[in-house]
Amino acid sequence: MTVSDIGPQEAPHEPRVRSVRVVLLALMIAMLLAMLDNMIIGTAMPTIVGELGGLEHLSWVVTSYTLATAASTPIWGKLGDLYGRKGIFLTSIVIFLIGSALSGMAQDMGQLIGFRAVQGLGAGGLMVGVMAIIGDLIPPRERGKYQGMMAGVMALAMIGGPLVGGTITDHWGWRWSFYINLPLGAVALAMVTAVLHLPKRERDRETRIDYLGAALLTVGITAIVLVTTWGGTEYDWDSAVIMELIAIGVAALAGFLFVERRAAEPIVPLHIFRSRNFSVMSVLGFLIGFVMFGATLFLPLYQQAVQGASATNSGLLLTPLMLGMMLVSLIAGRVTTSTGKYRMFPILGGALMVVGLFLLSQMDIDTTRVTSAVYMAILGAGLGCLLQTTMLVSQSSVEMKDMGVASSSATLFRTLGMSFGVAIMGALFTDRVQEEMLARGGGAATAQSAQLDAASLAKLPEAAREAYQYAVVSGTHAAFLLGTGVAVLSFLVAFFVKEIPLKGAAPDDSGAGSGQDAGPDSPPPAQHDGDGSARTGADPKPAPTRA
Known part of the structure; x- marks a missing residue:
């Protein structure tokens, strides 16, 4: 007999509470990974430049991560909707951990920039996956309580990140600023794999990913981020490079809106x-x-x-x-x-x-x-x-x-x-x-x-x-x-x-909420x-x- 067989009021209460809490703990670890990384790396950058050189490319260590995160975010969200949240979320964790390991092994600034982009690609899926899974598991009325916890994790990362980064760099070396993600990520990966069980989504065999829409959105977001990153620093705001990026961004986003209106399965459904x-x-x-x-x-x-x-x-x-x-x-x-x-x-x-x-x-x-x-x-x-x-x-x-x-x-x-x-x-x-x-x-x-x-x-x-x-x-x-x-x-x-x-169900004394397992x-x-x-x-x- 399953929980659904005996009905929500007769289902065993404590096991549900424990399993929800374990999943939420895993999600908080994943969110911490995504938020903590940039804060830790900031304090390690002077040491990294001292060993790898490439001071003129320093800003790209952060920019490559930000670009990959921003550009991949809407694509991760849509893939989760199409193919199921759990598998896509686990994939993003694995990509993030691969990027972290490779970044720790980088031998020059070019490699570090490339591997940071891999990290950012996974980070985009981490943040979206956490919030979407909470949306799947928790009724709307109770989500505020759990999303408030996620905001607390964000605050914790921003307070503790630079301090942790400085300590790790001083005592273990800058490479451990990346390697520290591996044990945390492994714990999150194991917990999500073992405890999180979401319904399988039946997908129409004819459904196709909107590759053109994804490409146009990626180009548009990339151009916007580069304009805001380079404008007034690397290039003057009225320089040819910035003007060209603005033109590319506007054209790509206009094309994206045109394509999304006609796509069978748009990356970002405009009806929302x-x-x-x-x-x-x-x-x-x-x-x-x-x-x-x-x-x-x-x-x-x-x-x-x-x-x-x-x-x-x-x-x-x-x-x-x-x-x-x-x-x-x-x-x-x-x-x-x-x-x-x-x-x-x-x-x-x-x-x-x-x-x-x-x-x-x-x-x-x-x-x-x-x-x-x-x-x-x-x-x-x-x-x-x-x-x-x-x-x-x-x-x-x-x-x-x-x-x-x-x-x-x-x-x-x-x-x-x-x-x-x-x-x-x-x-x-x-x-x-x-x-x-x-x-x-x-x-x-x-x-x-x-x-x-x-x-x-x-x-x-x-x-x-x-x-x-x-x-x-x-x-x-x-x-x-x-x-x-x-x-x-x-x-x-x-x-x-x-x-x-x-x-949604009102909260009870145990904090289990609706009993959603x-x-x-x-x-x-x-x-x-x-x-x-x-x-x-x-x-x-x-x-x-x-x-």
Whole structure:
């Protein structure tokens, strides 16, 4: 007799709870792998360059990973929808681990860049797979609780990544910054293989992958990421290379939209954007990525240059931001699970982001660490209200068959927002620092570098050092004012979210939620509310039939 034979109320409770928790642990390890990698590598880069050389190609170590992740994200989501989530997710873990092992064995910078692209290819599937599997296993009303945990994992990676990376590099060597993924990945691989059992998907034999759409989307995303990465740094914004990339990106994305309207099985079904909530959450995801990654880039610079903090523990400098984000994400997930309502969180999150970013823009050379920590905590609370809500509502606004593309689209928009945020805020920051340095007589040579490490800063004459500190204050002021404007836009967009109460069993004392097993049971077919919102899981009572 199976669980489905005896019905949900008679099924053994504790085994279900344990199996769900084991699967969630494996998913959290996989998410940690994807998020932790870039944070660890950042602190190891000076050592890597010292051994492998190739300083002129340093930026490509990160860019190749980001490009591969962004370009592969929508494809992984669609493959999961077509061929089944578990197999595709396991494949992404294996590819990520292969890329990690090869990166650790790289003998020159060219090899490292190529192997980092392999890593990024797998990382795209890791992030999408985690969110899509949660969407498959957990009813909509309870997803907030678990996706809040994933937001906590993201915060943990961003806080601990640089610290772990520095420790590993100092004691074991930079190659272990990559090898450390192997035991963690092996544990996740074993746990997912043994415990996760999702329903097999029956696929029409005539279904074909939309290769043309995938190729056009990959070219378009690649061009966008390269424009935001190279613009204002490698090339001037009005240079021929940047203009050509913009033209290629626009043409590829226009062609992609044309192809997707006619494809039998599109990579990104355009009908998912007919849901108002899904479209609104896509915009919010982009704006969140813009603000969050811009803030995490400039806050350590300010605290190191102006407040005299050590670069060694740069990850710890963001603790107030990440703790605020993590705690509020967990609270928002619990409240959403208890009430089934979520509209208040995007609005509240937008308001808190506006306040937090505006306060950060007012920091000056005399601002204390305690004061800046309070400002960061406010911004973190705003991000915490939004991070898990955007994914939750995006998934709940589509049918089960589109769960993968919904998850990948939400992830992609956030990734693109990150690229634009880092590029635009970075360009503004750099320009203001250079202008201020020249105006204060800090020296033309110093003005050419908008980012000085603590050692370089200490070597400057006192007048030049003070000029640089004022210049950094000016740069962060401009960058965070721009972020404030973006946050105001997110606050306004949040009012367009339509409150459609999430369905699914209410939580019980054990935290098991609906009792959805991660074992052999198949999640019930999706049912739909207005505005195209989908729900899974069994309600305590039959849902009324809609006219």
